[in-house]
Amino acid sequence: EPEVTQTPSHQVTQMGQEVILRCVPISNHLYFYWYRQILGQKVEFLVSFYNNEISEKSEIFDDQFSVERPDGSNFTLKIRSTKLEDSAMYFCVYIGELREQYFGPGTRLTVT
Amino acid sequence: AQKITQTQPGMFVQEKEAVTLDCTYDTSDPSYGLFWYKQPSSGEMIFLIYQGSYDQQNATEGRYSLNFQKARKSANLVISASQLGDSAMYFCAMRGATGNQFYFGTGTSLTVIP
Numbered sequence: 001e002p003e004v005t006q007t008p009s010h011q012v013t014q015m016g017q018e019v020i021l022r023c024v025p026i027s028n029h030l031y032f033y034w035y036r037q038i039l040g041q042k043v044e045f046l047v048s049f050y051n052n053e054i055s056e057k058s059e060i061f062d063d064q065f066s067v068e069r070p071d072g073s074n075f076t077l078k079i080r081s082t083k084l085e086d087s088a089m090y091f092c093v094y095i096g097e098l099r100e101q102y103f104g105p106g107t108r109l110t111v112t
Numbered sequence: 113a114q115k116i117t118q119t120q121p122g123m124f125v126q127e128k129e130a131v132t133l134d135c136t137y138d139t140s141d142p143s144y145g146l147f148w149y150k151q152p153s154s155g156e157m158i159f160l161i162y163q164g165s166y167d168q169q170n171a172t173e174g175r176y177s178l179n180f181q182k183a184r185k186s187a188n189l190v191i192s193a194s195q196l197g198d199s200a201m202y203f204c205a206m207r208g209a210t211g212n213q214f215y216f217g218t219g220t221s222l223t224v225i226p
Contacts, residue, residue: 031212033212033213035214041218042203042216042217042218042219043157043203043205043214043216044216045213045214045215048212048213056212056213058213089155091157095212096159098145098162098164099145099207099212100145100147100159100162101147101159101205101207101212101214102159103149103156103157103158103159105155105156106155106156106157108155
């Protein structure tokens with residue numbers, strides 16, 4: 001069973017709207033990642049977040065994206081003004097003992 | 113830069129047979145990790161197996177084994193005794209020496225035929 005939950009499981013939004021995707025860890029993990037997977041394509045790294053700071057980010061993670069840990073436990077990924085091409089599955093990911101990455105169940109974002 | 117290549121977009125295998133899914137990689141890092149994930153139609157990503165670049169033996173996890181050939185930069189996944197539930201997308205991924213970012217291949221769609 002994944003040690004994170006993600007909400008919502010599916011979100012439909014209109015282009016230009018802001019969305020907030022949430023990741024709730026069950027165990028005490030310090031390192032979190034966000035990845036996305038556009039339908040039918042490969043999984044792409046967005047950002048890594050360690051101890052309340054961004055440690056790595058990809059070219060995809062532009063000014064429209066932000067990550068936070070607003071209440072000390074939940075992690076959020078915010079997209080300020082969604083575009084059609086933001087439609088994808090967004091995964092919250094945590095690190096295992098071998099530095100393997102375990103994926104949360106994902107949030108399917110549909111931008112119309 | 114890290115690169116993962118999966119050249120088989122789709123594979124078919126008879127139930128109970130073994131199947132090999134190919135993965136080659138390119139990296140200049142001396143130390144790296146190789147991973148395989150399964151993605152069923154439900155969309156979840158399931159971690160299957162890990163191979164470290166300095167591991168002397170090929171990794172095995174139940175019916176999954178990783179055929180690691182370092183000189184050829186390949187990390188093929190072998191699934192033995194295929195089951196209908198093995199039908200899914202399979203992704204090969206690599207982590208470099210620095211940071212924890214993963215690089216994924218484009219995936220192979222496996223269909224197990226009864």
